[in-house]
Amino acid sequence: MSDNKQKMINVTIDNKTVSVPENTSILEATRSLGVYIPTLCHHEDLCVAGNCRVCLVEVKGSRTLQASCATPVAEGMEIFTNSRLVRTARKHVIELLLSEHRGECLRCSRNGNCELQALANEYRVDEGLFIDIHKEDQPDISSPAIQKDDSKCIRCQRCVRACTELQSVSALCVAHKGADMKITTFWDKALAYVVCTNCGQCVSHCPTGALTEKNYVEDVWDAIYDPTKHVVVQTAPAIRVSIGEEVGLGPGKRVTKKLVTALRRLGFDSVLDTDFTADLTIIEEGNELLQRLTKALRDNEDVALPMITSCSPGWIKFAEHEFNHSLNHLSTCKSPQQMFGPLAKTYYAEKIGVDPKDMVVVSIMPCTAKKFEAARPEMMSSGFRDVDYVLTTRELGLMIRQAGIDFEKLEDGEYDSILGKSTGAGAIFGTTGGVMEAALRTAYEIVTGREIPFDGLKITPVRGLDGIKEATLKIEGTLNKYNFLEGAELRVAIGHGLANARKIMKQVESGESPYHFIEIMACPGGCIGGGGQPIPTTNELRLQRANALYEEDEKMQYRKSHENPEIIEIYEDFLEKPLGHKSHELLHTSYVKREKN
Amino acid sequence: MVMTRDEKLAKINAHQERVNLIFEKIDTLRLMEKVLTLDNNKILEYIKESGLKGRGGAGFPTYLKWKLAADQKSDVKYVICNADEGEPGTFKDRKILEEQAEKVFTGMAICAKVIGASLGYIYLRGEYNFLVPLLVTKMNVFNDDMKKFGFNFTIDLRSGSGAYICGEETALIESMEGYRGEARNKPPYPAEKGYLGKPTVINNVETLVYCTMIVLNEGKKFKNFGTEISTGSKVFSVSGDADVEGIYELELGMTIQEFVDLFGDGDTKAVQVGGASGFCVPRKKFKETIIGFEGVPTGGSMMLFNSSRSMYHILMNYMEFMQEESCGQCTPCRVGCQQLVKGIQAIKHKKRPASYLDELVKLAKTMRVASKCGLGQSVANPFISIVENFREEIIY
Ligand SMILES: Cc1cc2nc3c(=O)[nH]c(=O)nc-3n(C[C@H](O)[C@H](O)[C@H](O)COP(=O)(O)O)c2cc1C
Ligand code: SF4
Numbered sequence: 006m007s008d009n010k011q012k013m014i015n016v017t018i019d020n021k022t023v024s025v026p027e028n029t030s031i032l033e034a035t036r037s038l039g040v041y042i043p044t045l046c047h048h049e050d051l052c053v054a055g056n057c058r059v060c061l062v063e064v065k066g067s068r069t070l071q072a073s074c075a076t077p078v079a080e081g082m083e084i085f086t087n088s089r090l091v092r093t094a095r096k097h098v099i100e101l102l103l104s105e106h107r108g109e110c111l112r113c114s115r116n117g118n119c120e121l122q123a124l125a126n127e128y129r130v131d132e133g134l135f136i137d138i139h140k141e142d143q144p145d146i147s148s149p150a151i152q153k154d155d156s157k158c159i160r161c162q163r164c165v166r167a168c169t170e171l172q173s174v175s176a177l178c179v180a181h182k183g184a185d186m187k188i189t190t191f192w193d194k195a196l197a198y199v200v201c202t203n204c205g206q207c208v209s210h211c212p213t214g215a216l217t218e219k220n221y222v223e224d225v226w227d228a229i230y231d232p233t234k235h236v237v238v239q240t241a242p243a244i245r246v247s248i249g250e251e252v253g254l255g256p257g258k259r260v261t262k263k264l265v266t267a268l269r270r271l272g273f274d275s276v277l278d279t280d281f282t283a284d285l286t287i288i289e290e291g292n293e294l295l296q297r298l299t300k301a302l303r304d305n306e307d308v309a310l311p312m313i314t315s316c317s318p319g320w321i322k323f324a325e326h327e328f329n330h331s332l333n334h335l336s337t338c339k340s341p342q343q344m345f346g347p348l349a350k351t352y353y354a355e356k357i358g359v360d361p362k363d364m365v366v367v368s369i370m371p372c373t374a375k376k377f378e379a380a381r382p383e384m385m386s387s388g389f390r391d392v393d394y395v396l397t398t399r400e401l402g403l404m405i406r407q408a409g410i411d412f413e414k415l416e417d418g419e420y421d422s423i424l425g426k427s428t429g430a431g432a433i434f435g436t437t438g439g440v441m442e443a444a445l446r447t448a449y450e451i452v453t454g455r456e457i458p459f460d461g462l463k464i465t466p467v468r469g470l471d472g473i474k475e476a477t478l479k480i481e482g483t484l485n486k487y488n489f490l491e492g493a494e495l496r497v498a499i500g501h502g503l504a505n506a507r508k509i510m511k512q513v514e515s516g517e518s519p520y521h522f523i524e525i526m527a528c529p530g531g532c533i534g535g536g537g538q539p540i541p542t543t544n545e546l547r548l549q550r551a552n553a554l555y556e557e558d559e560k561m562q563y564r565k566s567h568e569n570p571e572i573i574e575i576y577e578d579f580l581e582k583p584l585g586h587k588s589h590e591l592l593h594t595s596y597v598k599r600e601k602n
Numbered sequence: 603m604v605m606t607r608d609e610k611l612a613k614i615n616a617h618q619e620r621v622n623l624i625f626e627k628i629d630t631l632r633l634m635e636k637v638l639t640l641d642n643n644k645i646l647e648y649i650k651e652s653g654l655k656g657r658g659g660a661g662f663p664t665y666l667k668w669k670l671a672a673d674q675k676s677d678v679k680y681v682i683c684n685a686d687e688g689e690p691g692t693f694k695d696r697k698i699l700e701e702q703a704e705k706v707f708t709g710m711a712i713c714a715k716v717i718g719a720s721l722g723y724i725y726l727r728g729e730y731n732f733l734v735p736l737l738v739t740k741m742n743v744f745n746d747d748m749k750k751f752g753f754n755f756t757i758d759l760r761s762g763s764g765a766y767i768c769g770e771e772t773a774l775i776e777s778m779e780g781y782r783g784e785a786r787n788k789p790p791y792p793a794e795k796g797y798l799g800k801p802t803v804i805n806n807v808e809t810l811v812y813c814t815m816i817v818l819n820e821g822k823k824f825k826n827f828g829t830e831i832s833t834g835s836k837v838f839s840v841s842g843d844a845d846v847e848g849i850y851e852l853e854l855g856m857t858i859q860e861f862v863d864l865f866g867d868g869d870t871k872a873v874q875v876g877g878a879s880g881f882c883v884p885r886k887k888f889k890e891t892i893i894g895f896e897g898v899p900t901g902g903s904m905m906l907f908n909s910s911r912s913m914y915h916i917l918m919n920y921m922e923f924m925q926e927e928s929c930g931q932c933t934p935c936r937v938g939c940q941q942l943v944k945g946i947q948a949i950k951h952k953k954r955p956a957s958y959l960d961e962l963v964k965l966a967k968t969m970r971v972a973s974k975c976g977l978g979q980s981v982a983n984p985f986i987s988i989v990e991n992f993r994e995e996i997i998y
Contacts, residue, residue, distance in 0.1 A: 058974065
């Protein structure tokens with residue numbers, strides 16, 4: 006490793022000497038010593054801000070205290086993390102933040118998981134040193150996905166940095182100065198009317214309850230309690246490896262079967278799986294890709310390539326705003342959630358003898374953008390709103406707690422059928438690279454009649470957390486129908502986080518994209534890092550959740566979407582064939598051009 | 603001891619004539635011609651020997667700043683003249699730019715030569731936009747002259763929008779780059795990583811003129827004035843309850859008493875030195891307080907208050923200014939300023955006990971060490987110096 010050559014710096018922290026690499030921040034240096042310095046504006050996903058001033062430390066010889074997150078170590082530095090001056094300043098900073106904050110902890114969805122609350126607790130600020138100056142701003146509830154309450158904002162700008170750096174959306178910005186400084190949108194418009202993609206990365210990075218998902222828990226309870234309603238629930242791939250974390254079992258736990266039981270216990274009438282429609286997406290999207298490749302490479306027709314996945318509604322809205330001249334590159338496939346809705350309200354409703362007007366479809370998603378997606382006006386192909394309510398992992402966790410369910414002690418359960426069975430390919434949809442891997446497993450086999458030549462079906466080049474991943478797959482030994490692909494190199498790319506999507510799309514827009522097929526997920530890490538997932542989300546947690554999905558994949562009876570017996574059944578029984586008439590009616594969609602501001 | 607206004611003016615004028623660096627008419631072209639033949643180290647030596655400290659308020663030794671920038675390895679470097687002049691009570695940079703623009707440009711060019719910059723910018727306060735035509739005309743002539751000398755250095759102009767914080771050097775850079783005016787974390791300092799990430803020297807208008815004069819006089823004259831720690835002279839903006847107001851270049855190191863004797867109306871109860879970020883000196887400390895880095899440093903603002911003035915209102919005025927002009931990004935400054943305003947109001951209106959003032963002083967002390975930039979750090983200066991010296995006026 007080149008680390009050996011790195012220059013080492015000696016510093017003393019609270020009288021203990023340590024040697025750390027050059028350019029290490031004081032904060033990192035102290036953490037390596039096991040000294041804990043509180044932070045608020047710091048987040049490992051984001052650039053350093055140094056604005057909350059909670060992580061201040063004393064550096065000998067320095068006129069002022071130093072923000073440890075923003076100050077690199079220097080040779081011979083003597084650092085004190087817990088001096089009188091430091092503690093007083095830190096307490097003042099916390100007191101000041103509290104004085105500006107609507108301190109209604111008991112009425113806040115982040116109660117118990119709030120970084121400000123935790124600090125207030127640590128510093129015993131019960132006496133309220135300063136005058137309460139919180140503003141009586143009303144929350145912005147315009148968006149179906151995200152709610153913004155400025156009165157709880159501590160101006161750490163983590164949301165702004167997430168929106169700008171991770172997502173390159175910049176829907177959120179800082180406006181005004183001094184006492185009026187606040188986090189807002191362009192021209193102070195309501196969130197529903199700006200370029201916000203509803204991805205929820207701002208929510209996921211907010212230390213307090215200033216940014217939250219729009220909560221639909223009570224609506225879902227109402228539906229469950231309504232005896233005239235048949236309430237169907239679908240669970241997204243990523244939920245099975247994150248709901249355990251949300252209810253306190255620790256990260257990276259696979260709890261699929263307990264999840265099923267919990268949903269039954271909550272009173273859902275049918276417990277079904279978005280993984281099933283993930284498999285279905287692969288069939289439809291895989292065939293769409295092959296159709297486009299056939300047109301382009303065999304028939305020399307003008308068709309948009311690369312084709313880009315369309316399962317991530319945050320990504321879709323981003324594309325509709327920012328790259329609306331390239332929307333023909335998007336697969337016309339609906340996302341698995343939106344394939345599920347109309348199938349539930351047509352095919353499944355008929356099967357179980359329920360009038361679709363009495364059916365309520367609820368989905369449990371790692372995502373806030375899914376709330377927006379479900380509310381899109383075109384998502385009514387069943388004749389009703391296809392998906393009625395979308396809950397995040399966090400909202401489901403809340404329902405489980407409200408129902409007094411001891412999640413860990415739950416017995417195992419099985420999904421109902423049909424629309425309940427899935428494959429390992431469906432499961433890995435929940436992580437970046439997963440859709441690509443699932444699609445390749447199926448497409449390669451359609452084209453060659455053989456299994457994709459990767460050990461244990463693990464297509465490792467598309468796995469992992471690199472922002473943009475690329476892979477090339479040589480196609481050999483094609484079946485007759487696809488002999489125009491013989492010897493071709495299929496080039497694919499995977500991007501997650503919209504900042505990476507932007508880079509990929511710039512290439513697409515300029516006509517220089519070398520790929521045939523691209524997977525894009527709005528959130529860093531894909532759905533396992535979605536805006537509806539447990540807070541906090543860090544790279545370590547993303548990896549743990551992703552690994553759990555890969556484990557799930559390996560443990561499944563079927564690992565290729567086209568082998569899913571229920572998929573075979575639904576085509577025989579109802580859909581007839583991929584890209585057929587019914588598919589077009591129920592499973593495919595179109596996109597709208599939106600403005601850039 | 604009490605002088606008539608004419609006697610005062612005569613004394614002040616004599617003092618000014620004796621110093622006369624900033625407003626002295628010189629042939630800047632001839633100077634530039636000579637400068638271009640000088641060794642950079644020689645120039646640095648002049649600046650070093652002069653002991654010149656920045657006149658923008660922070661008082662950082664100019665020699666060190668230039669040296670640091672000169673030592674950076676980079677093909678691209680910048681010189682920026684800070685003409686944001688936002689400190690309440692200062693208006694001297696405006697007059698210097700109006701009357702001595704060439705000397706400012708020359709200072710920038712000297713700096714450019716020393717550090718290796720080929721572009722310079724004047725960051726002009728939004729409210730001074732009326733100066734733009736004049737400056738652009740003179741700038742074009744200067745730029746042409748530099749071209750004629752074969753010296754690759756061009757000056758351009760950037761306008762601010764009137765935010766006080768944009769005078770802070772890193773917020774100024776953010777503003778120039780098209781972002782919101784917010785202070786950056788330091789280090790790195792602008793001399794290492796400034797405008798567009800390149801080594802950048804930012805100097806106050808007046809500092810640059812002194813550099814011109816120091817090089818003209820080969821390091822001499824300037825140091826004849828002032829004290830060991832505060833060498834040279836300084837341009838003061840005198841306002842308030844003054845018998846003599848306006849802009850005057852005076853030696854550093856005089857006491858507030860000497861100053862008040864010259865400028866006051868005979869009833870001066872306090873002098874605010876350095877504007878809203880400076881210190882209030884009460885009458886009882888006039889004799890012992892030196893104007894300069896060993897006593898009260900100042901960017902030039904000298905506001906005199908006589909006994910008709912309410913120190914509560916003066917304090918409120920400064921605090922409200924800071925509350926509004928804080929960029930708002932960091933907690934101690936954004937919320938601290940609001941608490942200081944609300945706090946003294948609450949005490950005045952008996953909503954909080956007088957002892958709450960002590961809590962506010964502690965808060966101000968925290969702001970001094972915990973704020974991210976000089977704005978928040980300096981709020982304690984007026985607050986503590988006024989509260990401690992005029993406690994009764996604040997409370998009752
Ligand atoms: C809030 C704030 C406002 C400032 N405004 C100005 C200003 O208007 N003009 C100025 O020259 N320096 C101003 N400064 C100081 C600059 O940050 C910087 O120190 C100075 O321009 C350096 O030049 P000098 O070394 O020549 O003084 C300000 C600093 C702060 C913290
Ligand atoms: S001290 Fe004030 S002006 Fe400076 S960064 Fe903080 S909030 Fe902004």
